Amino acid sequence: MADGLPKSYAFRREREQVWRDLERLVTKAEKQGIRALDVEEIYRLPTLYRATLSSLSVARGISLDRNLLVHLERLSGRAYLSVYGARGNFVDAVAGFLWRDFPAAVRASAWHLLGAGGVLLLGVLAGLFLTLDQPAWFYTFVPESLADGRSPTSTAAELRSALYPGFFRVDDTLYFFASYLFTHNATVGFFCFALGFALGVPTILLLLYNGAIIGAMAALYARHGLSWEFWAWASIHGTTEILAILLCAAAGMMLGAAIVLPGRDSRTDALWRQGRLAGRIVVGAVALFLVAGLLEGFARQMVTDSWGRAFIGSVMLLIWISYFGFAGRRAGDGAA
Protein backbone atom coordinates (compact mmCIF):
# COMPACT_ATOMS: atom_id res chain seq x y z
CA MET A 1 0.00 0.00 0.00
CA ALA A 2 3.07 2.24 0.39
CA ASP A 3 2.89 3.19 -3.27
CA GLY A 4 -0.69 4.29 -2.67
CA LEU A 5 0.35 6.89 -0.10
CA PRO A 6 -0.29 10.42 -1.32
CA LYS A 7 2.72 12.51 -2.24
CA SER A 8 1.54 15.19 0.15
CA TYR A 9 2.16 12.74 2.99
CA ALA A 10 5.88 12.54 2.20
CA PHE A 11 5.89 16.28 1.67
CA ARG A 12 4.49 16.82 5.11
CA ARG A 13 6.79 14.32 6.81
CA GLU A 14 9.81 16.12 5.42
CA ARG A 15 8.83 19.64 6.47
CA GLU A 16 6.73 19.15 9.53
CA GLN A 17 9.60 19.87 11.94
CA VAL A 18 10.07 23.35 10.47
CA TRP A 19 6.38 24.12 10.97
CA ARG A 20 6.41 22.86 14.52
CA ASP A 21 9.49 24.97 15.29
CA LEU A 22 7.89 28.03 13.77
CA GLU A 23 4.69 27.43 15.68
CA ARG A 24 6.61 27.24 18.94
CA LEU A 25 8.41 30.53 18.26
CA VAL A 26 5.27 32.30 17.12
CA THR A 27 3.28 31.11 20.11
CA LYS A 28 6.02 32.37 22.40
CA ALA A 29 6.13 35.72 20.62
CA GLU A 30 2.33 36.02 20.80
CA LYS A 31 2.14 35.17 24.47
CA GLN A 32 5.18 36.99 25.84
CA GLY A 33 5.97 39.53 23.16
CA ILE A 34 8.65 39.46 20.51
CA ARG A 35 11.28 40.49 23.05
CA ALA A 36 10.91 37.19 24.85
CA LEU A 37 12.71 35.46 21.97
CA ASP A 38 16.44 35.03 22.44
CA VAL A 39 19.01 35.97 19.83
CA GLU A 40 19.06 32.62 18.11
CA GLU A 41 15.28 32.46 17.97
CA ILE A 42 15.04 35.98 16.56
CA TYR A 43 17.52 34.92 13.91
CA ARG A 44 15.57 31.79 13.04
CA LEU A 45 12.11 33.31 12.98
CA PRO A 46 12.28 34.91 9.49
CA THR A 47 13.98 31.83 8.05
CA LEU A 48 11.33 29.51 9.41
CA TYR A 49 8.63 31.93 8.32
CA ARG A 50 9.86 31.97 4.71
CA ALA A 51 10.27 28.21 4.68
CA THR A 52 6.71 27.77 5.92
CA LEU A 53 5.41 30.30 3.44
CA SER A 54 7.03 28.35 0.63
CA SER A 55 5.58 25.14 2.09
CA LEU A 56 2.18 26.80 1.89
CA SER A 57 2.69 27.68 -1.76
CA VAL A 58 3.74 24.14 -2.55
CA ALA A 59 0.97 22.60 -0.49
CA ARG A 60 -1.61 24.64 -2.37
CA GLY A 61 -0.32 23.03 -5.50
CA ILE A 62 0.02 19.44 -4.42
CA SER A 63 -1.93 18.69 -1.26
CA LEU A 64 -5.60 18.03 -0.71
CA ASP A 65 -5.30 17.51 3.05
CA ARG A 66 -7.52 20.32 4.15
CA ASN A 67 -6.42 20.37 7.76
CA LEU A 68 -2.85 20.77 6.58
CA LEU A 69 -3.72 23.57 4.16
CA VAL A 70 -5.75 25.44 6.72
CA HIS A 71 -3.11 25.01 9.36
CA LEU A 72 -0.30 26.20 7.11
CA GLU A 73 -2.36 29.17 6.04
CA ARG A 74 -3.05 30.18 9.62
CA LEU A 75 0.45 29.49 10.84
CA SER A 76 1.83 31.61 8.01
CA GLY A 77 -0.65 34.32 8.95
CA ARG A 78 0.43 34.29 12.57
CA ALA A 79 4.11 34.26 11.66
CA TYR A 80 3.54 37.04 9.17
CA LEU A 81 2.00 39.16 11.92
CA SER A 82 4.95 38.49 14.19
CA VAL A 83 7.53 39.24 11.53
CA TYR A 84 5.82 42.28 10.03
CA GLY A 85 4.08 43.76 13.04
CA ALA A 86 4.82 47.32 14.11
CA ARG A 87 8.44 47.37 15.02
CA GLY A 88 10.48 49.13 17.64
CA ASN A 89 9.47 50.72 20.86
CA PHE A 90 7.48 53.81 21.58
CA VAL A 91 10.43 56.00 22.62
CA ASP A 92 12.59 55.14 19.58
CA ALA A 93 9.63 55.72 17.32
CA VAL A 94 9.06 59.15 18.84
CA ALA A 95 12.74 60.18 18.63
CA GLY A 96 13.26 59.03 15.05
CA PHE A 97 9.98 60.65 14.25
CA LEU A 98 10.88 64.08 15.61
CA TRP A 99 14.26 64.16 13.98
CA ARG A 100 13.44 62.68 10.58
CA ASP A 101 9.87 61.84 9.69
CA PHE A 102 8.14 64.92 11.01
CA PRO A 103 10.22 67.61 9.24
CA ALA A 104 10.17 65.53 6.07
CA ALA A 105 6.37 65.25 6.22
CA VAL A 106 6.06 69.00 6.75
CA ARG A 107 8.30 69.67 3.76
CA ALA A 108 6.18 67.31 1.69
CA SER A 109 3.03 69.21 2.61
CA ALA A 110 4.45 72.70 2.03
CA TRP A 111 1.67 73.66 -0.37
CA HIS A 112 -1.10 72.67 1.98
CA LEU A 113 0.67 74.59 4.72
CA LEU A 114 0.85 77.68 2.54
CA GLY A 115 -2.80 77.25 1.67
CA ALA A 116 -3.78 77.01 5.32
CA GLY A 117 -1.67 80.10 6.04
CA GLY A 118 -3.41 81.94 3.23
CA VAL A 119 -6.86 81.06 4.56
CA LEU A 120 -5.92 82.18 8.06
CA LEU A 121 -4.48 85.42 6.72
CA LEU A 122 -7.70 86.00 4.82
CA GLY A 123 -9.60 85.62 8.08
CA VAL A 124 -7.26 87.99 9.90
CA LEU A 125 -7.55 90.63 7.20
CA ALA A 126 -11.33 90.32 7.08
CA GLY A 127 -11.59 90.64 10.86
CA LEU A 128 -9.14 93.51 10.94
CA PHE A 129 -10.62 95.67 8.21
CA LEU A 130 -14.25 94.99 9.02
CA THR A 131 -13.73 95.88 12.68
CA LEU A 132 -11.56 98.90 11.88
CA ASP A 133 -14.31 100.13 9.65
CA GLN A 134 -17.22 99.26 11.86
CA PRO A 135 -16.33 98.46 15.52
CA ALA A 136 -19.63 96.64 16.05
CA TRP A 137 -18.18 93.71 14.10
CA PHE A 138 -16.10 93.00 17.16
CA TYR A 139 -19.14 91.55 18.90
CA THR A 140 -19.78 89.27 15.95
CA PHE A 141 -16.31 87.83 15.79
CA VAL A 142 -15.02 87.64 19.33
CA PRO A 143 -16.87 85.39 21.79
CA GLU A 144 -17.37 86.87 25.23
CA SER A 145 -15.14 84.34 26.93
CA LEU A 146 -12.20 85.48 24.83
CA ALA A 147 -13.01 89.17 24.94
CA ASP A 148 -12.49 89.11 28.70
CA GLY A 149 -14.45 92.29 29.24
CA ARG A 150 -12.75 94.09 26.39
CA SER A 151 -15.00 95.76 23.85
CA PRO A 152 -14.94 98.71 21.46
CA THR A 153 -16.02 100.87 24.39
CA SER A 154 -12.96 99.98 26.48
CA THR A 155 -10.42 102.71 27.13
CA ALA A 156 -6.80 102.47 26.03
CA ALA A 157 -5.72 101.91 29.63
CA GLU A 158 -8.08 98.97 30.06
CA LEU A 159 -6.88 97.41 26.86
CA ARG A 160 -3.26 97.90 27.82
CA SER A 161 -3.69 96.34 31.24
CA ALA A 162 -5.02 93.16 29.66
CA LEU A 163 -1.70 92.75 27.88
CA TYR A 164 0.47 93.34 30.94
CA PRO A 165 -0.91 91.32 33.80
CA GLY A 166 0.95 93.06 36.58
CA PHE A 167 -1.07 91.11 39.10
CA PHE A 168 0.24 87.85 37.72
CA ARG A 169 3.02 86.79 40.02
CA VAL A 170 5.50 84.21 38.81
CA ASP A 171 4.47 81.35 40.99
CA ASP A 172 3.30 77.80 40.81
CA THR A 173 -0.05 78.58 39.29
CA LEU A 174 1.83 79.06 36.03
CA TYR A 175 2.41 75.30 35.85
CA PHE A 176 -1.27 74.75 35.75
CA PHE A 177 -1.83 77.56 33.28
CA ALA A 178 0.83 76.22 30.91
CA SER A 179 -0.33 72.62 31.03
CA TYR A 180 -3.93 73.69 30.55
CA LEU A 181 -3.00 75.72 27.51
CA PHE A 182 -1.01 72.84 26.07
CA THR A 183 -3.65 70.16 26.44
CA HIS A 184 -6.44 72.46 25.31
CA ASN A 185 -4.65 73.74 22.24
CA ALA A 186 -3.41 70.30 21.22
CA THR A 187 -6.96 69.02 21.40
CA VAL A 188 -8.13 71.88 19.19
CA GLY A 189 -5.37 70.96 16.76
CA PHE A 190 -6.52 67.34 16.66
CA PHE A 191 -10.03 68.48 15.86
CA CYS A 192 -8.75 70.70 13.12
CA PHE A 193 -7.07 67.67 11.58
CA ALA A 194 -9.79 65.12 12.14
CA LEU A 195 -12.50 67.40 10.81
CA GLY A 196 -10.57 67.62 7.57
CA PHE A 197 -12.07 64.24 6.74
CA ALA A 198 -15.31 66.07 5.93
CA LEU A 199 -13.83 67.33 2.67
CA GLY A 200 -11.73 69.90 4.52
CA VAL A 201 -14.61 72.35 4.78
CA PRO A 202 -14.79 72.57 8.60
CA THR A 203 -11.04 72.99 8.76
CA ILE A 204 -11.18 75.96 6.43
CA LEU A 205 -14.10 77.48 8.35
CA LEU A 206 -12.25 77.07 11.63
CA LEU A 207 -9.20 78.80 10.18
CA LEU A 208 -11.27 81.68 8.79
CA TYR A 209 -13.13 82.13 12.04
CA ASN A 210 -10.07 82.07 14.26
CA GLY A 211 -8.30 84.40 11.87
CA ALA A 212 -11.22 86.79 12.15
CA ILE A 213 -11.01 86.72 15.95
CA ILE A 214 -7.34 87.66 15.82
CA GLY A 215 -8.08 90.37 13.28
CA ALA A 216 -10.92 91.85 15.31
CA MET A 217 -8.77 91.92 18.43
CA ALA A 218 -5.96 93.55 16.52
CA ALA A 219 -8.39 96.15 15.19
CA LEU A 220 -9.54 96.93 18.71
CA TYR A 221 -5.99 97.70 19.77
CA ALA A 222 -5.15 99.46 16.55
CA ARG A 223 -7.91 101.98 17.12
CA HIS A 224 -6.13 103.02 20.30
CA GLY A 225 -2.68 103.06 18.77
CA LEU A 226 -1.62 99.92 20.64
CA SER A 227 -0.88 97.77 17.59
CA TRP A 228 2.76 97.18 18.41
CA GLU A 229 2.02 96.15 21.99
CA PHE A 230 -0.74 93.79 20.81
CA TRP A 231 1.29 92.04 18.15
CA ALA A 232 4.30 91.73 20.46
CA TRP A 233 2.01 90.18 23.11
CA ALA A 234 0.58 87.78 20.57
CA SER A 235 3.86 86.86 18.91
CA ILE A 236 5.72 85.46 21.90
CA HIS A 237 3.75 82.25 21.79
CA GLY A 238 1.72 82.98 18.66
CA THR A 239 4.44 82.23 16.16
CA THR A 240 4.72 78.73 17.60
CA GLU A 241 1.07 78.15 18.31
CA ILE A 242 -0.28 79.47 15.03
CA LEU A 243 2.31 77.40 13.19
CA ALA A 244 1.10 74.34 15.06
CA ILE A 245 -2.53 75.12 14.23
CA LEU A 246 -1.60 75.66 10.61
CA LEU A 247 0.17 72.31 10.55
CA CYS A 248 -2.93 70.56 11.88
CA ALA A 249 -5.10 72.43 9.43
CA ALA A 250 -2.77 71.58 6.54
CA ALA A 251 -3.02 67.94 7.57
CA GLY A 252 -6.81 68.21 7.66
CA MET A 253 -6.83 69.81 4.23
CA MET A 254 -4.69 66.96 2.92
CA LEU A 255 -7.40 64.53 3.99
CA GLY A 256 -10.07 66.66 2.38
CA ALA A 257 -8.03 67.01 -0.81
CA ALA A 258 -7.46 63.26 -0.94
CA ILE A 259 -11.22 62.72 -1.00
CA VAL A 260 -12.14 65.55 -3.36
CA LEU A 261 -9.16 65.30 -5.72
CA PRO A 262 -7.76 61.80 -5.49
CA GLY A 263 -5.82 62.22 -8.72
CA ARG A 264 -4.83 58.97 -10.37
CA ASP A 265 -5.42 56.85 -7.28
CA SER A 266 -8.73 55.58 -6.03
CA ARG A 267 -10.13 57.62 -3.16
CA THR A 268 -9.29 54.92 -0.65
CA ASP A 269 -5.72 54.78 -1.87
CA ALA A 270 -5.32 58.54 -1.89
CA LEU A 271 -6.72 58.74 1.62
CA TRP A 272 -4.41 55.99 2.73
CA ARG A 273 -1.34 57.74 1.30
CA GLN A 274 -2.18 61.23 2.49
CA GLY A 275 -3.61 60.07 5.80
CA ARG A 276 -0.32 58.71 7.01
CA LEU A 277 1.56 61.83 6.03
CA ALA A 278 -1.11 63.97 7.66
CA GLY A 279 -1.08 61.83 10.79
CA ARG A 280 2.65 62.39 11.12
CA ILE A 281 2.24 66.13 10.86
CA VAL A 282 -0.43 66.26 13.53
CA VAL A 283 1.55 64.15 15.96
CA GLY A 284 4.53 66.42 15.40
CA ALA A 285 2.39 69.49 15.94
CA VAL A 286 1.85 68.26 19.50
CA ALA A 287 5.50 69.08 20.19
CA LEU A 288 4.89 72.60 18.94
CA PHE A 289 1.82 72.94 21.11
CA LEU A 290 3.89 71.89 24.09
CA VAL A 291 6.45 74.62 23.40
CA ALA A 292 3.67 77.13 22.75
CA GLY A 293 2.01 76.23 26.04
CA LEU A 294 5.24 76.82 27.92
CA LEU A 295 5.83 80.13 26.16
CA GLU A 296 2.29 81.31 26.76
CA GLY A 297 2.10 80.05 30.31
CA PHE A 298 5.49 81.14 31.55
CA ALA A 299 7.39 83.40 29.17
CA ARG A 300 4.49 85.70 28.38
CA GLN A 301 3.79 86.26 32.05
CA MET A 302 7.44 86.77 32.94
CA VAL A 303 8.53 88.90 29.99
CA THR A 304 6.36 91.97 30.11
CA ASP A 305 8.35 94.13 27.72
CA SER A 306 7.09 94.38 24.14
CA TRP A 307 10.57 94.25 22.65
CA GLY A 308 11.43 91.17 24.66
CA ARG A 309 8.21 89.47 23.61
CA ALA A 310 8.67 90.26 19.97
CA PHE A 311 12.28 89.09 20.18
CA ILE A 312 11.37 85.71 21.66
CA GLY A 313 8.56 85.31 19.15
CA SER A 314 10.83 85.96 16.18
CA VAL A 315 13.60 83.73 17.50
CA MET A 316 11.10 80.89 17.87
CA LEU A 317 9.89 81.44 14.33
CA LEU A 318 13.47 81.29 13.03
CA ILE A 319 14.07 78.09 14.99
CA TRP A 320 10.99 76.44 13.50
CA ILE A 321 11.83 77.53 9.98
CA SER A 322 15.32 76.10 10.19
CA TYR A 323 14.03 72.95 11.89
CA PHE A 324 11.48 72.23 9.19
CA GLY A 325 13.83 73.37 6.47
CA PHE A 326 16.85 71.32 7.39
CA ALA A 327 16.27 68.71 10.11
CA GLY A 328 16.84 65.16 8.93
CA ARG A 329 17.51 66.19 5.36
CA ARG A 330 20.85 64.42 5.26
CA ALA A 331 19.36 61.22 6.65
CA GLY A 332 17.82 60.86 3.31
CA ASP A 333 14.29 60.13 2.17
CA GLY A 334 13.27 63.67 1.34
CA ALA A 335 10.26 62.31 -0.46
CA ALA A 336 8.82 60.91 2.79
Add this chain to the structure above:
Amino acid sequence: MARRDARPSASGARGPLRREREITTPEGVVLRLNLADRGERAAAMIIDLLIMLAVIVVMILVLIQSLAALNPSVALSLGLIGFFLVRNCYFSFFELRWHGQTPGKRALGLRVVDRRGGQLRSDAVFARNLMREIELFLPVSLVLSQGDTALDAGAQLLAWIWVGIFVLMPFLNKDSLRVGDLIAGTWVIVVPKGLLLDDLVAERDASGSGSDATPVFTFTERQLDVYGVLELQTLEDILRRDDKAASEVIAEVAARIRHKIDYRDRAAWTDQKAFLDAYYAALRARLEARMLLGRHKRSKHD
Protein backbone atom coordinates in the same frame (compact mmCIF):
# COMPACT_ATOMS: atom_id res chain seq x y z
CA MET B 1 -11.95 24.26 20.43
CA ALA B 2 -9.73 22.05 18.39
CA ARG B 3 -12.73 20.76 16.52
CA ARG B 4 -13.88 24.15 15.45
CA ASP B 5 -10.42 25.25 14.53
CA ALA B 6 -9.82 22.18 12.44
CA ARG B 7 -12.64 23.29 10.23
CA PRO B 8 -11.75 25.66 7.51
CA SER B 9 -13.68 28.86 7.42
CA ALA B 10 -13.14 28.86 3.69
CA SER B 11 -15.78 26.20 3.25
CA GLY B 12 -18.32 28.70 4.49
CA ALA B 13 -20.97 26.10 5.11
CA ARG B 14 -19.87 25.35 8.64
CA GLY B 15 -17.89 27.25 11.22
CA PRO B 16 -18.50 30.89 12.06
CA LEU B 17 -19.19 33.07 9.09
CA ARG B 18 -16.39 35.53 8.77
CA ARG B 19 -15.43 38.00 6.15
CA GLU B 20 -12.20 36.92 4.55
CA ARG B 21 -9.69 39.29 3.06
CA GLU B 22 -6.53 38.58 1.18
CA ILE B 23 -3.23 40.27 1.74
CA THR B 24 -0.09 39.71 -0.24
CA THR B 25 2.95 39.34 1.95
CA PRO B 26 6.18 41.02 0.88
CA GLU B 27 7.27 37.54 -0.22
CA GLY B 28 4.46 37.54 -2.74
CA VAL B 29 2.33 34.83 -1.16
CA VAL B 30 -1.36 35.53 -0.75
CA LEU B 31 -2.63 34.94 2.77
CA ARG B 32 -6.28 34.92 3.75
CA LEU B 33 -7.15 36.66 6.99
CA ASN B 34 -10.47 37.01 8.75
CA LEU B 35 -11.78 40.47 9.53
CA ALA B 36 -12.86 41.10 13.08
CA ASP B 37 -16.54 41.88 13.35
CA ARG B 38 -17.92 45.03 14.90
CA GLY B 39 -19.03 43.37 18.11
CA GLU B 40 -15.56 42.05 18.85
CA ARG B 41 -14.01 45.39 18.13
CA ALA B 42 -16.49 47.20 20.31
CA ALA B 43 -15.82 44.76 23.15
CA ALA B 44 -12.06 45.25 22.79
CA MET B 45 -12.54 49.01 22.86
CA ILE B 46 -14.69 48.85 25.97
CA ILE B 47 -12.01 46.83 27.75
CA ASP B 48 -9.43 49.41 26.72
CA LEU B 49 -11.60 52.29 27.86
CA LEU B 50 -12.13 50.62 31.22
CA ILE B 51 -8.38 50.22 31.62
CA MET B 52 -7.87 53.87 30.71
CA LEU B 53 -10.49 54.88 33.22
CA ALA B 54 -8.82 52.77 35.90
CA VAL B 55 -5.44 54.37 35.15
CA ILE B 56 -6.93 57.84 35.40
CA VAL B 57 -8.70 57.06 38.66
CA VAL B 58 -5.49 55.67 40.15
CA MET B 59 -3.63 58.75 38.96
CA ILE B 60 -6.15 61.06 40.59
CA LEU B 61 -6.00 59.12 43.84
CA VAL B 62 -2.20 59.26 43.88
CA LEU B 63 -2.25 62.98 43.20
CA ILE B 64 -4.77 63.56 45.98
CA GLN B 65 -2.57 61.58 48.33
CA SER B 66 0.46 63.61 47.34
CA LEU B 67 -1.27 66.94 47.82
CA ALA B 68 0.46 67.27 51.16
CA ALA B 69 3.86 67.27 49.51
CA LEU B 70 2.98 68.97 46.24
CA ASN B 71 1.76 72.41 45.44
CA PRO B 72 -1.91 72.12 44.30
CA SER B 73 -1.15 73.87 41.05
CA VAL B 74 1.71 71.49 40.23
CA ALA B 75 -0.48 68.52 41.12
CA LEU B 76 -3.25 69.83 38.92
CA SER B 77 -0.95 70.37 35.98
CA LEU B 78 0.49 66.87 36.42
CA GLY B 79 -3.07 65.57 36.40
CA LEU B 80 -3.89 67.45 33.22
CA ILE B 81 -0.79 66.22 31.41
CA GLY B 82 -1.37 62.70 32.66
CA PHE B 83 -4.96 62.74 31.43
CA PHE B 84 -3.81 64.06 28.07
CA LEU B 85 -1.19 61.33 27.77
CA VAL B 86 -3.58 58.52 28.69
CA ARG B 87 -6.23 59.80 26.34
CA ASN B 88 -3.99 60.29 23.34
CA CYS B 89 -1.13 57.82 23.79
CA TYR B 90 -2.75 54.72 25.26
CA PHE B 91 -3.80 53.12 21.98
CA SER B 92 -0.74 54.20 20.00
CA PHE B 93 1.64 53.11 22.73
CA PHE B 94 0.29 49.59 22.92
CA GLU B 95 -0.27 49.15 19.22
CA LEU B 96 3.37 50.03 18.62
CA ARG B 97 4.72 47.98 21.45
CA TRP B 98 2.53 44.93 21.07
CA HIS B 99 2.52 44.68 17.30
CA GLY B 100 -0.88 46.11 16.60
CA GLN B 101 -2.55 44.95 19.78
CA THR B 102 -3.87 46.76 22.82
CA PRO B 103 -4.81 44.94 26.02
CA GLY B 104 -8.41 44.86 24.83
CA LYS B 105 -7.51 43.57 21.39
CA ARG B 106 -5.22 40.96 22.89
CA ALA B 107 -8.01 39.76 25.15
CA LEU B 108 -10.28 39.35 22.12
CA GLY B 109 -7.54 37.98 19.87
CA LEU B 110 -7.63 40.90 17.43
CA ARG B 111 -4.85 42.69 15.67
CA VAL B 112 -4.27 45.72 13.48
CA VAL B 113 -2.58 44.99 10.17
CA ASP B 114 -1.61 46.95 7.11
CA ARG B 115 -4.17 46.53 4.30
CA ARG B 116 -1.44 46.23 1.69
CA GLY B 117 0.35 43.50 3.59
CA GLY B 118 3.37 45.62 4.47
CA GLN B 119 4.72 46.37 7.88
CA LEU B 120 2.45 48.24 10.26
CA ARG B 121 4.25 51.57 10.49
CA SER B 122 4.25 53.96 13.39
CA ASP B 123 2.65 56.77 11.40
CA ALA B 124 -0.27 54.51 10.50
CA VAL B 125 -0.72 53.72 14.18
CA PHE B 126 -0.65 57.40 15.10
CA ALA B 127 -3.02 58.38 12.32
CA ARG B 128 -5.64 55.74 13.09
CA ASN B 129 -5.65 56.57 16.78
CA LEU B 130 -5.74 60.35 16.41
CA MET B 131 -9.08 59.91 14.66
CA ARG B 132 -10.55 58.58 17.88
CA GLU B 133 -10.70 62.22 18.92
CA ILE B 134 -13.80 62.73 16.78
CA GLU B 135 -15.00 59.15 16.58
CA LEU B 136 -15.08 58.63 20.29
CA PHE B 137 -14.20 61.57 22.50
CA LEU B 138 -16.21 64.21 20.66
CA PRO B 139 -19.48 62.23 20.82
CA VAL B 140 -18.85 61.53 24.50
CA SER B 141 -18.33 65.19 25.27
CA LEU B 142 -21.44 65.99 23.22
CA VAL B 143 -23.45 63.64 25.41
CA LEU B 144 -21.96 65.21 28.49
CA SER B 145 -22.80 68.71 27.27
CA GLN B 146 -26.48 67.85 26.72
CA GLY B 147 -27.53 70.02 29.62
CA ASP B 148 -25.43 72.89 28.36
CA THR B 149 -27.72 75.67 27.23
CA ALA B 150 -24.97 77.36 25.25
CA LEU B 151 -25.84 75.18 22.28
CA ASP B 152 -29.37 75.59 21.00
CA ALA B 153 -31.44 72.67 19.76
CA GLY B 154 -30.67 73.25 16.09
CA ALA B 155 -26.93 73.34 16.68
CA GLN B 156 -27.17 70.20 18.80
CA LEU B 157 -29.03 68.37 16.07
CA LEU B 158 -26.45 69.40 13.48
CA ALA B 159 -23.64 68.34 15.76
CA TRP B 160 -25.26 64.95 16.21
CA ILE B 161 -25.79 64.37 12.50
CA TRP B 162 -22.24 65.43 11.93
CA VAL B 163 -20.76 63.17 14.57
CA GLY B 164 -23.07 60.39 13.49
CA ILE B 165 -21.31 60.12 10.16
CA PHE B 166 -18.06 59.37 11.93
CA VAL B 167 -19.51 57.10 14.56
CA LEU B 168 -21.51 55.09 12.05
CA MET B 169 -18.70 54.77 9.51
CA PRO B 170 -18.01 51.13 10.50
CA PHE B 171 -21.57 50.34 9.40
CA LEU B 172 -21.25 52.15 6.12
CA ASN B 173 -18.58 50.07 4.42
CA LYS B 174 -18.23 46.39 3.77
CA ASP B 175 -14.99 46.01 5.71
CA SER B 176 -16.44 47.81 8.76
CA LEU B 177 -13.51 50.20 8.72
CA ARG B 178 -13.72 53.13 11.04
CA VAL B 179 -12.49 56.49 9.81
CA GLY B 180 -9.13 55.92 11.48
CA ASP B 181 -8.69 52.68 9.55
CA LEU B 182 -9.60 54.40 6.30
CA ILE B 183 -6.97 57.02 6.83
CA ALA B 184 -4.22 54.78 8.12
CA GLY B 185 -4.85 52.01 5.59
CA THR B 186 -5.33 49.38 8.25
CA TRP B 187 -7.59 46.43 8.97
CA VAL B 188 -8.47 44.85 12.25
CA ILE B 189 -8.27 41.09 11.85
CA VAL B 190 -8.70 38.05 14.00
CA VAL B 191 -5.40 36.48 14.93
CA PRO B 192 -5.61 33.06 13.28
CA LYS B 193 -5.50 30.01 15.47
CA GLY B 194 -5.19 26.46 14.29
CA LEU B 195 -4.09 23.04 15.32
CA LEU B 196 -2.08 20.82 13.08
CA LEU B 197 -3.79 17.47 13.41
CA ASP B 198 -2.08 14.27 12.42
CA ASP B 199 -2.28 13.36 8.80
CA LEU B 200 -5.06 10.77 8.41
CA VAL B 201 -2.82 8.91 6.04
CA ALA B 202 -0.03 8.89 8.62
CA GLU B 203 -2.22 7.24 11.25
CA ARG B 204 -3.05 4.60 8.73
CA ASP B 205 0.55 4.18 7.72
CA ALA B 206 1.68 3.71 11.31
CA SER B 207 -1.08 1.35 12.40
CA GLY B 208 -1.49 -0.45 9.11
CA SER B 209 2.09 -1.55 8.62
CA GLY B 210 2.45 -2.87 12.17
CA SER B 211 -0.46 -5.25 12.62
CA ASP B 212 -2.07 -7.75 10.35
CA ALA B 213 -5.44 -7.16 11.95
CA THR B 214 -6.16 -4.23 9.64
CA PRO B 215 -7.54 -5.53 6.41
CA VAL B 216 -6.00 -4.33 3.17
CA PHE B 217 -8.33 -2.65 0.73
CA THR B 218 -7.56 -2.09 -2.89
CA PHE B 219 -9.51 0.09 -5.26
CA THR B 220 -9.65 0.26 -8.99
CA GLU B 221 -9.19 3.53 -10.88
CA ARG B 222 -12.85 3.54 -11.79
CA GLN B 223 -13.79 3.29 -8.14
CA LEU B 224 -11.53 6.23 -7.30
CA ASP B 225 -12.69 8.44 -10.15
CA VAL B 226 -16.21 8.60 -8.76
CA TYR B 227 -15.47 11.43 -6.35
CA GLY B 228 -13.71 14.81 -6.44
CA VAL B 229 -11.96 17.16 -4.04
CA LEU B 230 -15.15 18.36 -2.37
CA GLU B 231 -16.13 14.81 -1.40
CA LEU B 232 -12.57 14.01 -0.35
CA GLN B 233 -12.47 16.92 2.07
CA THR B 234 -15.94 16.19 3.36
CA LEU B 235 -14.73 12.67 4.06
CA GLU B 236 -11.71 14.14 5.85
CA ASP B 237 -14.02 16.14 8.10
CA ILE B 238 -16.01 13.01 8.90
CA LEU B 239 -12.95 10.93 9.66
CA ARG B 240 -11.64 13.63 11.98
CA ARG B 241 -14.84 13.69 13.99
CA ASP B 242 -14.60 12.28 17.48
CA ASP B 243 -18.01 13.06 18.94
CA LYS B 244 -20.66 10.56 19.94
CA ALA B 245 -22.45 10.38 16.63
CA ALA B 246 -19.21 9.78 14.75
CA SER B 247 -19.55 6.00 14.47
CA GLU B 248 -23.09 6.25 13.14
CA VAL B 249 -22.08 8.80 10.54
CA ILE B 250 -19.11 6.67 9.54
CA ALA B 251 -21.34 3.62 9.11
CA GLU B 252 -23.78 5.61 7.01
CA VAL B 253 -21.12 7.18 4.83
CA ALA B 254 -19.30 3.88 4.43
CA ALA B 255 -22.51 2.23 3.25
CA ARG B 256 -23.18 5.01 0.79
CA ILE B 257 -19.67 4.89 -0.65
CA ARG B 258 -19.70 1.09 -0.86
CA HIS B 259 -22.89 1.31 -2.82
CA LYS B 260 -21.72 4.11 -5.06
CA ILE B 261 -18.41 2.52 -6.00
CA ASP B 262 -19.90 -0.96 -5.97
CA TYR B 263 -17.37 -2.40 -3.53
CA ARG B 264 -17.94 -6.08 -2.72
CA ASP B 265 -15.15 -7.03 -0.29
CA ARG B 266 -16.67 -8.41 2.95
CA ALA B 267 -14.03 -6.65 5.06
CA ALA B 268 -15.60 -3.33 4.16
CA TRP B 269 -18.63 -4.35 6.22
CA THR B 270 -16.77 -5.52 9.29
CA ASP B 271 -14.33 -2.62 9.76
CA GLN B 272 -16.03 0.41 8.33
CA LYS B 273 -13.55 2.95 9.73
CA ALA B 274 -10.60 1.10 8.22
CA PHE B 275 -12.47 0.96 4.92
CA LEU B 276 -13.06 4.69 4.89
CA ASP B 277 -9.46 5.41 5.95
CA ALA B 278 -8.19 3.28 3.10
CA TYR B 279 -10.55 4.86 0.64
CA TYR B 280 -9.57 8.33 1.81
CA ALA B 281 -5.86 7.59 1.38
CA ALA B 282 -6.34 6.08 -2.04
CA LEU B 283 -8.66 8.83 -3.22
CA ARG B 284 -6.31 11.53 -1.99
CA ALA B 285 -3.32 9.91 -3.68
CA ARG B 286 -5.32 9.64 -6.90
CA LEU B 287 -6.65 13.20 -6.84
CA GLU B 288 -3.29 14.67 -5.89
CA ALA B 289 -1.63 12.81 -8.73
CA ARG B 290 -4.25 14.17 -11.13
CA MET B 291 -3.78 17.65 -9.69
CA LEU B 292 -0.06 17.52 -10.46
CA LEU B 293 -0.98 16.84 -14.05
CA GLY B 294 -3.25 19.85 -14.04
CA ARG B 295 -6.53 17.94 -13.95
CA HIS B 296 -8.39 19.33 -11.00
CA LYS B 297 -11.57 17.43 -10.22
CA ARG B 298 -13.54 19.71 -7.97
CA SER B 299 -16.43 17.45 -7.16
CA LYS B 300 -18.15 14.35 -8.34
CA HIS B 301 -20.02 16.42 -10.93
CA ASP B 302 -16.81 17.84 -12.39
